[in-house]
Amino acid sequence: MTDARSGLTRRRAVSLIGTAALALTSSASLAARPKLVYDLMPVQVADGVWMIEGTTEYFTNENGGAIVNCALIETDTGMVIVDTGPSLRYGEALAQIAAQMSVSGVAAIFNTHHHPDHYFGNQVFADKPIYALPGTRTAALRDGDGFSDNMYRLLGDWMRGTEPVPPNQGISSSTVSIGKREFVIYPLEGHTGADLAVLDKKTGTLITGDLAFLDRAPTTPSADLGKWGESIDLLTTVNAAAIIPGHGPFDKTGRSLVQTKDYLEWIEETLQTAAGEGLSMVELMDSTIPKRFVKMGAMPQEFHRSVSHLYPDIERKILPLSSQ
Amino acid sequence: MKHLIAALALFAFTSQASALDEAKVKLDDPFKTGIWSYHQKNILGDPENIRFDDRVVVKAPASAEDSLNVPVLVDATAIPDVKRIVLFVDYGPIPKILTYWPENAQPKLAFRFKIDQATPVRAAVETHSGSWHVGHTHIDAAGGGCTVPALAYASDDWEEHLGKVNGSVWPGRGRMRMIVDHPMDTGLAGDIPLFIIEKLQVDDLSGKKLAHIELHEPVNEDPAFTLFFEDGGLSDKVRVHGRDNNGNLVDAIVGSPKTQ
Numbered sequence A: 001m002t003d004a005r006s007g008l009t010r011r012r013a014v015s016l017i018g019t020a021a022l023a024l025t026s027s028a029s030l031a032a033r034p035k036l037v038y039d040l041m042p043v044q045v046a047d048g049v050w051m052i053e054g055t056t057e058y059f060t061n062e063n064g065g066a067i068v069n070c071a072l073i074e075t076d077t078g079m080v081i082v083d084t085g086p087s088l089r090y091g092e093a094l095a096q097i098a099a100q101m102s103v104s105g106v107a108a109i110f111n112t113h114h115h116p117d118h119y120f121g122n123q124v125f126a127d128k129p130i131y132a133l134p135g136t137r138t139a140a141l142r143d144g145d146g147f148s149d150n151m152y153r154l155l156g157d158w159m160r161g162t163e164p165v166p167p168n169q170g171i172s173s174s175t176v177s178i179g180k181r182e183f184v185i186y187p188l189e190g191h192t193g194a195d196l197a198v199l200d201k202k203t204g205t206l207i208t209g210d211l212a213f214l215d216r217a218p219t220t221p222s223a224d225l226g227k228w229g230e231s232i233d234l235l236t237t238v239n240a241a242a243i244i245p246g247h248g249p250f251d252k253t254g255r256s257l258v259q260t261k262d263y264l265e266w267i268e269e270t271l272q273t274a275a276g277e278g279l280s281m282v283e284l285m286d287s288t289i290p291k292r293f294v295k296m297g298a299m300p301q302e303f304h305r306s307v308s309h310l311y312p313d314i315e316r317k318i319l320p321l322s323s324q
Numbered sequence B: 001m002k003h004l005i006a007a008l009a010l011f012a013f014t015s016q017a018s019a020l021d022e023a024k025v026k027l028d029d030p031f032k033t034g035i036w037s038y039h040q041k042n043i044l045g046d047p048e049n050i051r052f053d054d055r056v057v058v059k060a061p062a063s064a065e066d067s068l069n070v071p072v073l074v075d076a077t078a079i080p081d082v083k084r085i086v087l088f089v090d091y092g093p094i095p096k097i098l099t100y101w102p103e104n105a106q107p108k109l110a111f112r113f114k115i116d117q118a119t120p121v122r123a124a125v126e127t128h129s130g131s132w133h134v135g136h137t138h139i140d141a142a143g144g145g146c147t148v149p150a151l152a153y154a155s156d157d158w159e160e161h162l163g164k165v166n167g168s169v170w171p172g173r174g175r176m177r178m179i180v181d182h183p184m185d186t187g188l189a190g191d192i193p194l195f196i197i198e199k200l201q202v203d204d205l206s207g208k209k210l211a212h213i214e215l216h217e218p219v220n221e222d223p224a225f226t227l228f229f230e231d232g233g234l235s236d237k238v239r240v241h242g243r244d245n246n247g248n249l250v251d252a253i254v255g256s257p258k259t260q
Ligand SMILES: [Zn+2]
Pocket: A001, A002, A113, A115, A191, A210, A219
């Protein structure tokens, strides 16, 4: 989801699913905590498909970076996992769940894109096929170390032992079959330079990665808003039975695609208008967030981050070149 | 430079400056960085009349999302008779960001800068009568801003853009915004030598000085400023001119959206 360049120090009450014990100690210091454990709770959302839902916050020491959604899909050769979470420890927790679900354990991995919360658990699965778009591997090799530095800074001990492991299988086909289960591949872009959406053909469940968010502000550190919008349009035509978005709850109605597109259009229009009025970034960050977006997770911080990511380019395009 | 780094190392971990660097006026720094009095003395010249003053408002995000482009808005319009505003950080290899001289503009400026580490950013406002009023805020950062090369070098055509100005004036709203293309190399990244714009002057077309900015290394690549004016203080065209340390000139006429 995010490239974690920022160091937000928000200390919000934790809402890790099913981790009452952790929640109680959320305000306690890291040192006072006996052990950092991801208590991942897979919820079945379709025949042979489970979703692990992350919190809709930014990375914090309390949530351990468990802010991302992962999918587990059963095949006759073992479990397929889409996105591996923010750390080695998270990857281990995923592997444990997969081992409980299937005697064959993990058959293969998909990474939807190269943001650290989606692939830093890969280390645990380095000996399995880890599928991704070729551009995702390139970007992971380029940005992995930088992301890693920032993730250690933001998450501290949760990251212990984590090393970024890029995907090892570039996808060039329109479908990938694992065992007898077939996955339709959508090679898209816009959230980053390479965004993979995967459709489970058997159930019609669409896993969008961060091309779709739901009730959590979309993140834009590597975004191209125009291309992102086109990718959403294409995914809308898929008419999926249900959607597992990159962040936020399971989506049975396609609302995540509509909301994400609406939000991106609002961001672009807001930034363009501000540039036309000569606003500085700080003034722009004080903009009123429309009611329909106010309650999204990580607001208004995520809007502030987007201003930093997107405003310099937008205002350069809007402000006319002066005569010499 | 070396002297300053040594000083930073010395004072960063102490809560009190040594007698050698005791400032004439002892201020109770809310951020307690330990280096404040050193800057009070060395950057501001150890003024006799200085205080922290809430009327100097410094606004910035609590955390730097992009360490190369940290936005700041300083507003000293509540202070009468402002001569200049000195912007600097407590911690960084080069503390001074810029000095703003709002000759016929309001003492209010938006800019962006490169941050090196978490630090307070201070706006020290000097009035014509010689009193100093200091406002500040704290910015958290992952760092590296001053020690990474400018992005301009990733593209081949940066020399063509050098000194070009994108901008507009909005006379009815008392506002001018400009982005000046320049790598603003700090001299701290690898073998890339110091290469910065040193001064930008804004005049009206009759030559009357409206404001000027002295830029230092931490100002962001492609410096971006919003200047603010009283009602009627801005006509629909202004001239921006200045030079960098290699003698390259900036000289542009910035118009209002209607006149372009
Ligand atoms: Zn992402």
